[in-house]
Amino acid sequence: MTIKLYCMGESGNAYKAALALELAGLDWAPVHVDFFGGETRTPEFRKINVMGEVPVMIDGDLTLTQSGVMQMHITEKTGKFGGKDAAEAREVLRWMFWDNHKLSSPAGMTRFLMNFLAADKRPAEVIAFQQGRLKAAYQTLDMHLEGRDWIVGDGLTNADMSCCSYLFYPEPFGFDRKDWSNIDRWLSHIEAVPGWKHPYDLMPGSPADRA
Amino acid sequence: MTIKLYCMGESGNAYKAALALELAGLDWAPVHVDFFGGETRTPEFRKINVMGEVPVMIDGDLTLTQSGVMQMHITEKTGKFGGKDAAEAREVLRWMFWDNHKLSSPAGMTRFLMNFLAADKRPAEVIAFQQGRLKAAYQTLDMHLEGRDWIVGDGLTNADMSCCSYLFYPEPFGFDRKDWSNIDRWLSHIEAVPGWKHPYDLMPGSPADRA
CATH class of the missing domain: 1.20.1050.10 (Glutathione S-transferase Yfyf (Class Pi); Chain A, domain 2)
Structure with missing residues (x-):
């Protein structure tokens, strides 16, 4: 099942999770969040994440927030990026x-x-x-x-x-x-890591959209 | 062997590790760091922790920095405080x-x-x-x-x-x-947790010392 990442290109914190998903070779798709329109502070969004922040990751039954937790989850799934001992x-x-x-x-x-x-x-x-x-x-x-x-x-x-x-x-x-x-x-x-992408190429949303 | 925690009472970050050590019932002792005298920014201290910060924990051969890492280490040692699943x-x-x-x-x-x-x-x-x-x-x-x-x-x-x-x-x-x-x-x-102590009672150093 495709992992969903609620994110926007402008978020460095979302980038941490998006880059780990991408470089781990996992099946994932970004879902754009309208941070600049106030979406993360709405009651609807707070129901998904009381912290009112992106990123949010949905992996099957799991809803994860905090990029560090997502990174460690990707390490658990794939054995990658967590250090060798x-x-x-x-x-x-x-x-x-x-x-x-x-x-x-x-x-x-x-x-x-x-x-x-x-x-x-x-x-x-x-x-x-x-x-x-x-x-x-x-x-x-x-x-x-x-x-x-x-x-x-x-x-x-x-x-x-x-x-x-x-x-x-x-x-x-x-x-x-x-x-x-x-x-x-x-x-x-x-x-230089194969598959590396810049945040604005990896996730939807950038200042250019609002120019 | 007694675990050493480099800390001072004024540091909330040190308190996170000190409180976990204390409530886990581990054998530990604080070592006072003269933060207000600039000790954490000296080259000597940077050799222990390049981040120039307290707390630093010495547990046998292990030197740990970042309170979150120490808390997780205490959980690994004791099975406490890490959640039940x-x-x-x-x-x-x-x-x-x-x-x-x-x-x-x-x-x-x-x-x-x-x-x-x-x-x-x-x-x-x-x-x-x-x-x-x-x-x-x-x-x-x-x-x-x-x-x-x-x-x-x-x-x-x-x-x-x-x-x-x-x-x-x-x-x-x-x-x-x-x-x-x-x-x-x-x-x-x-x-109300049995054994709980206030930061200024758990670690040496408080504003009263400099009054």
């Missing part, structure tokens, strides 16, 4: 938690504030503050990637697909991969 | 990710800005913005706890110990449990 599995999970806390959370927010809010509603002090936090996160990731091709072990894992998600987007939010040589090299490795 | 385990993990992303991340930051920065350095616009995000998180959690005693299933899990962590602190950051009746009731259930 218990030590790697812990390390993968470690970077997934770190990403949710320190990287994707401020990156998604800052990109939203700088690009998807009306120009006269963008809170300058908040944006500057979040960019400072993000810079500390880029430093941590770049330091970790020194001498490494992948975040954990010698191949692509959920840690990479979690941490990379917002870093592929073209909209400005204070990240330029040319400033971070190890991150830049690592992103190139991910892009 | 695969469906509950996914649900526990779901709320742990949500907490890291949407609750603990802004709560810890806002509490820091409002209480641990010099009064003339507190960024008012950032604080107001973060309090708005937090309010949305309290709403989600309160809605989920309607008619429930625990976040998942019928007893204490890592989901509760993750989401509750910053909500027990006395310093103001825009949370008053009296405003959220379901959260308030749920926090009372956690406080």
